[in-house]
Amino acid sequence: MAGLSPKLVGSNGRPGRANGSHAPVSLARGINRTPLAFYRTPLPGVAVGELQGKLIVIEGPDAVGRSSQVARLRPWLEELGHAVLDTGMARSALAGKGIRQAKEGNTLGPVTMTLYYLTDFADRLENEIIPALRAGFVVLTDRYIFSIMARAIARGEDRAWMERTAGFALAPHKVFYLRAEVKDLLSRVVVGKGAFDYWESGMDLGFGRDMYDSFVRYQTRLIKVFDRLAEPYGFEVIDASRSADEVFEDLKQRISRTFESSLAPVRRPARATSRRPRAARQTAG
Amino acid sequence: MPLFLPQRFNGRLIVVEGIDGSGKSTQLSLLSQWLRLRGYAVAFSEWNSSPLVQKTTRRGKKKEMFTPTTFSLIHATDFADRLERYILPLLKAGAVVCADRYAYTAFARDVVRGVDPAWVRNLYRFAVQPNLAFYFKVPLEVSLGRILGGRNALKYYEAGMDVGFSRNIEESFRIFQGRILVEYEAMIEEMGFHVIDATKSIEAQQREMRRIVVKEIGRTRPPEVLGMEAPIGRAIA
Numbered sequence: 001m002a003g004l005s006p007k008l009v010g011s012n013g014r015p016g017r018a019n020g021s022h023a024p025v026s027l028a029r030g031i032n033r034t035p036l037a038f039y040r041t042p043l044p045g046v047a048v049g050e051l052q053g054k055l056i057v058i059e060g061p062d063a064v065g066r067s068s069q070v071a072r073l074r075p076w077l078e079e080l081g082h083a084v085l086d087t088g089m090a091r092s093a094l095a096g097k098g099i100r101q102a103k104e105g106n107t108l109g110p111v112t113m114t115l116y117y118l119t120d121f122a123d124r125l126e127n128e129i130i131p132a133l134r135a136g137f138v139v140l141t142d143r144y145i146f147s148i149m150a151r152a153i154a155r156g157e158d159r160a161w162m163e164r165t166a167g168f169a170l171a172p173h174k175v176f177y178l179r180a181e182v183k184d185l186l187s188r189v190v191v192g193k194g195a196f197d198y199w200e201s202g203m204d205l206g207f208g209r210d211m212y213d214s215f216v217r218y219q220t221r222l223i224k225v226f227d228r229l230a231e232p233y234g235f236e237v238i239d240a241s242r243s244a245d246e247v248f249e250d251l252k253q254r255i256s257r258t259f260e261s262s263l264a265p266v267r268r269p270a271r272a273t274s275r276r277p278r279a280a281r282q283t284a285g
Numbered sequence: 286m287p288l289f290l291p292q293r294f295n296g297r298l299i300v301v302e303g304i305d306g307s308g309k310s311t312q313l314s315l316l317s318q319w320l321r322l323r324g325y326a327v328a329f330s331e332w333n334s335s336p337l338v339q340k341t342t343r344r345g346k347k348k349e350m351f352t353p354t355t356f357s358l359i360h361a362t363d364f365a366d367r368l369e370r371y372i373l374p375l376l377k378a379g380a381v382v383c384a385d386r387y388a389y390t391a392f393a394r395d396v397v398r399g400v401d402p403a404w405v406r407n408l409y410r411f412a413v414q415p416n417l418a419f420y421f422k423v424p425l426e427v428s429l430g431r432i433l434g435g436r437n438a439l440k441y442y443e444a445g446m447d448v449g450f451s452r453n454i455e456e457s458f459r460i461f462q463g464r465i466l467v468e469y470e471a472m473i474e475e476m477g478f479h480v481i482d483a484t485k486s487i488e489a490q491q492r493e494m495r496r497i498v499v500k501e502i503g504r505t506r507p508p509e510v511l512g513m514e515a516p517i518g519r520a521i522a
Contacts, residue, residue, distance in 0.1 A: 044353055044399040094350050095359070098341035107337065109369030111411050115362040116338070122354045157411075164407040168354060 036133065040167025046130060048170075053133035054082075055170060056255065057144040060178035061222050062200040063188045064240050065247065069178070070142045072248050073255070077138055080259075085132040088142035092123035103199060110155040110204070117148045118166060125169065133170075145169045146177075146233065150225040154218065155205060174258055176251060177230055178240035182219050189215070288406060288476075289388070289414040295379035295509040297502055298372070298413060300387040303421030304462050304469065305443070306428030307483045308490070310385050312421065315491050316498065317383045326511040328375045332386035335366040346442055353398035356442070360391055361408050368412060376413065379511030381502075388412045389476060393468035397461065398448055417501050419494060420478035422470075425463050427484055433458075 036051045058066045058073075070086055077084045090099045099116050102108045108116075121144075132139050145166040152162050189196060196211035198204075202218025203211065230237060236254060240247055292298055299316070301309040317327045333342065342359055345351045351359070375382050388409035395405045432439075433455060441447065444454045445461025473480060479497050481490050506512055 041401045041404040044401075094345050094355060095341050098338065098344075101340070102337050105337070107366075107370055109366065111365040112337065112362055112369055115358060115365050119341075119355055119358040119362055122352070122358055123350070126352050126354065127350075161407065161410050164404065167404065 036170050036173075038167070039169055039171055040164060043126065043130075043168050046126075051130065051133040051170075053135065053137045053139055054258075055129070055133060055139045055141070055172040055174075056258075057141050057146075057172045057175040058178065058251075059143060059146045059175055059226070059235065060240060061150075061180070061185060061219055061226065062197070063185045063192065064178045064180050065188065065244055066142050066178055068244060069248060069251060070140055072244075073140055073251060076252060077140070077255075082138040083136070084140055085128060085137045086140045086142065087124050087128055089117065089147065090120055092120040093127070094123040095120040108204070110152065110157060114148060114152040114157060114162070115165075117151075118145075121145060121148065121166075122168065129170070141172075144172065144175070146175070146226070146229055146235075150222055150229065153225045154202070154221045174255070175233060175235045176254065177226060177235035177237050178247065179223070179226070179237050180240040182216055182223065184241045185219055186215070287414070289410065289412045292376070292414045292416055294373075294376035294413075295511070296376035297381045297417075297510060298376060298384065298415040299381065299417045299419070299498070300384040300389075300415045301419045301421065302386060302389045302393075302469065302478065303423065303483065304425075304428050304466050306431035307421035307423040308431075308487070309419070309421040309483075311487065312419070312481070312490055312494055313383055313385050315487075316494050317381075319491075319495060320381055320383075320498075321513075324506060324512045324514075326378075326380045326513040328371070328380045328382045330367050330372055330382060330384045332384075332390055333360060333363055335363040337366045338363040346440075349441060349447070351442065351447060353395065353400045353447075356398060356447070357391060357395040357400050357405055357408070360395075364388065364391075364409070365411065373413070379509055381510065384415070387415060387418065389418065389469075389472060389478075392472060393465045396468055397445070397464040417497065418476060418478050419481055419497075420469060420473060421481050421483040421490075423483035425459070425466055429459060429462065 036048050036055065038046075038048070042048075058070055060066050067088070070088070074084050074086050090096045095116060099120055102113075102116060129139050129141070149159070149162045149166060153159050189200075196215050198211070200219075201211045201215040202221075203214050205214070205218060207214040207217045226235075229235065238247060238250055238254075242250075299313075301313045303309040313329075317329055320327045338359060342363065345355070345359060372382050372384070391405055391409060392402070396402050439454050439458050441454075444458035445464075446454060446457050448457075448461065450460040451457040472478065481493055483490065485493075502510070
């Protein structure tokens with residue numbers, strides 16, 4: 001199984017400096033890690049050394065509140081003086097429209113869906129995320145490859161296949177996994193959206209005729225998959241069963257800590273060095 | 286590790302590969318017609334033809350939005366859709382599925398575009414191992430003569446203009462096809478292609494194909510393979 005754990009490679013195809021034997025992204029040093037690294041297969045024509053920005057990912061299941069957190073974080077980061085690009089699934093110029101249309105039909109198979117979303121991701125990575133990182137932006141992304149992977153794995157696709165296929169992704173500086181139980185998601189679907197969505201309920205899996213039953217089974221499975229990805233990919237687990245305000249405060253604190261060394265290195269030099277390493281390890285699992 | 290999923294279905298999967306102008310489509314169409322006349326239920330699937338993905342591919346090509354990676358991924362998406370909705374169910378039903386180009390096309394083209402060979406091979410691991418893969422071997426000058434001789438104008442991606450071999454589209458096409466040919470030739474052994482000499486007459490190539498198909502499927506239709514009423518009168522034995 002060692003071969004399945006994510007490893008980092010630079011543009012030369014050799015293991016990157018942040019790579020340990022079984023190591024998740026080294027988050028303690030993560031945010032100042034230069035250069036960024038690809039998980040497995042470098043994209044042709046990208047010099048990672050040129051990428052000066054920060055890549056921050058908000059992940060988690062459907063209806064957990066990712067989008068509203070991103071919407072709050074952006075102005076907060078801008079207030080602090082960071083240029084921000086926010087992006088999310090199915091928003092690419094190339095494939096966004098095609099995916100939305102495909103989801104309206106009833107013929108989207110699991111592998112097709114996975115690869116369609118990956119096409120969308122690749123288009124945004126190459127044409128939005130990487131150029132923004134090159135220009136020194138903070139890239140705030142609502143979902144990343146992990147959602148695509150989790151949905152595929154929840155539908156029975158092979159994890160090793162998925163990890164290799166999505167291996168052209170850059171390892172982010174931070175992945176915040178908004179974690180909640182299905183019951184928390186349920187109330188947000190009912191109160192927030194007012195109705196169950198066909199795909200968010202995993203209706204294509206044939207779990208049942210009823211969107212509620214299907215939602216519960218599918219999202220339970222999805223959360224399990226996210227949980228399994230948390231350790232190897234160094235997610236920082238955020239308790240998203242709390243109020244949106246509390247989650248926002250938590251995220252702000254964590255992101256501030258992330259930036260403090262580069263933004264205000266003079267203010268807290270002693271603490272910055274004595275800080276406990278590996279924030280992910282403390283919270284994950 | 287095997288490249289594809291094993292073919293354990295009732296049907297048979299026959300694919301043709303080769304560079305543009307190698308004559309593979311002509312041969313496949315002759316073969317599928319012959320199989321139909323022999324009473325086989327034959328289905329046909331062409332590279333890059335999924336209606337689900339079509340608009341995205343068209344948009345990307347028209348606006349020249351593709352990178353090697355997205356070009357590779359959208360073709361894999363197209364392939365996945367045809368496989369999940371069409372090829373797999375038909376193979377299960379016992380049909381003889383004839384595919385004009387298969388994952389090998391991506392292994393050749395995408396690698397020439399600069400995509401990592403191991404990555405693209407992994408990408409298509411959900412594909413089914415064909416029963417027969419024919420490779421139409423043709424010298425570059427012969428195929429170029431067939432393509433450039435007349436017909437329609439070359440298209441941007443078809444000519445590999447996105448790779449930047451040359452600013453002249455015909456020159457770019459020559460270089461691109463030459464590189465693809467090299468990739469195909471290198472794959473012959475790895476993939477176990479049945480090599481057809483595509484400089485021979487159409488009739489001679491077709492005889493060779495039929496001989497290999499009979500060897501694979503047998504002289505008479507195996508019981509698990511789906512049959513059909515002969516379209517015109519009785520099946521020709």
